Amino acid sequence: MAEHIERFNPDKELPIITYGLPFEDAIAKHLTTTLARKQPYLLVSGSLSRSTDVVDRLTKRLRTDGAEVAGVCPGIRSHTLYEDLLPILAEMRKTKADSIVVVGGGSLVDAAKVLSFALANGVDSHEAFDRLAGGVAEEGQKDARKFSEIPYLCATTTLSAGEYSAFGGATNERTHHKQLFHDPSPDNVGHRVIVVDPRLTLTAPPSVWLSTGMRAVDHCVETVCAAHPKPEATAAALQGIRQLVPALLRSKKDANDLDARLQAQLGASQSMKGVVVYDVKLGASHGIGHQLGPQGVPHAETTCVLLPAVLKYNARVNRDQQKLVLDTLWDEPIVAEALLKQARLDRETADLSDALDAIIRLLDLPRTLSHYGIGRDKLDSIATISLTDWMCQTNPVPLETAAQVKEILEQCLGE
CATH class of the missing domain: 3.40.50.1970 (Rossmann fold)
Structure with missing residues (x-):
């Protein structure tokens, strides 16, 4: 080649x-x-x-x-x-x-x-x-x-x-x-x-490959659903979704599918254009996630824990933007089949949070704070330090109090 x-x-x-x-x-x-x-x-x-x-x-x-x-x-x-x-x-x-x-x-x-x-x-x-x-x-x-x-x-x-x-x-x-x-x-x-070079990625543990893929999906989702979205950034992010999510499901099925790995890598590049090229500000999934890391949650897996909960919290102000992502997922045949037949979701009733929760679970990735031994007793300290991260302030619903952050974290406990 x-x-x-x-x-x-x-x-x-x-x-x-x-x-x-x-x-x-x-x-x-x-x-x-x-x-x-x-x-x-x-x-x-x-x-x-x-x-x-x-x-x-x-x-x-x-x-x-x-x-x-x-x-x-x-x-x-x-x-x-x-x-x-x-x-x-x-x-x-x-x-x-x-x-x-x-x-x-x-x-x-x-x-x-x-x-x-x-x-x-x-x-x-x-x-x-x-x-x-x-x-x-x-x-x-x-x-x-x-x-x-x-x-x-x-x-x-x-x-x-x-x-x-x-x-x-x-x-x-x-x-x-x-x-x-x-x-x-x-x-x-x-x-x-x-x-x-997709061949170089074959040694990455499956959980790392798939969870970092979800991190790239997170970039796309938060770009489309940003407080101040931009058309060019949204177009690149939706293209990233179209490449990434089918490729991750294919990679889960066949870890040696090099074309799926290449498509995922190219989709990951699209996922960052909103942030880097068009200066779109990301939100709480990243802002809170930065502070979950030092608590023992692997960097990419913070997305798997937080993103569905953040989307539920933000839906009050960006439901239409979330629907753009949701429709893009359902329009991809591989994704639609997984959501419909494996996760048994209904396109008419499931929201974006539901769809991403299902995809994360289909990839066998952790979904809860309790998986990492993080209980309710740690939520106050995590919430307080998260407020120092500027991405919490640029969340579509600005996070200005520890109580707001804690409301999101409560959804992630899994108890």
Whole structure:
């Protein structure tokens, strides 16, 4: 298959999406030509590092193009913990790495963004990370942050699609607070090259592949159902729905269906256009979800727990927008058959929350907080810290009190 390259944003040269080449060929080509870098630091998922020859293949291929690997990190824990990032920063400084290459999923994708930004600003402690997230590079200074200096690219193995955003999340494991980091550079575009190779995704555990696919669905749904929707963003998001949901159901049926995996990956790219290209603001599924992560809920699975409840809560103001998504789901034959014959839903009476609840259950993904040992006793603290996340304020029904957040969380207990 020949290489296919397209711009994520038609108005910008970068990032580009490339598929058709083996991942190692695409990475070597675009690292050394598109980005003109020769000394990458590799962030590779733990499963790929342990179970495959991905690191060796990529290292050899890079050498063929005159690049030498500065170092390798064989995986990090979920939610991109500060204590995992600090030793990587030290090694990158020591080796003078000039770029970051990610082969893996969401936590590593976030790590590349945060590391590049932190490296430029001399971060070497938990306190320095918190100051950087808060808009201050050094204590006593007012937003003296420096722009990221080294670029990063990725070949993703999951569908969370964070590679398309310039925002990166990392967690202070001491306070259990997940922070959002954003390089203030006007041309910051996140990962500059996104390599799509469905064969690389085969090692992702089924629950990770499917739950991150639902995270991409969440991007689409919250884009269409946003407080201030935009026509171009809605069109891209509905296209993402049409690609993602049938592909996830196909992947559940046959994990080796490479075309389904490719369609899911391309659908994930569509899911981020509303946020990144058209500046549509997401809502409470993401805002509350950011704070469920440190409580032990895997990043993508926060969608599976929260999204149906958030939709029920928001339906008072965006029912018509929700129906656009619902009709798109029912118009896809694979999805309609699953909803009708397997979930036994009635198209005339089931709402979007019902349909997505059914799809999540058909994918055998967790649906409740109780699944993670989170009970009613923790809801007050989760609700309070969730209010610090700006995506709760941009929810179609702005979340301004802990009681509002708690009302949503109550629906998710599953007791």
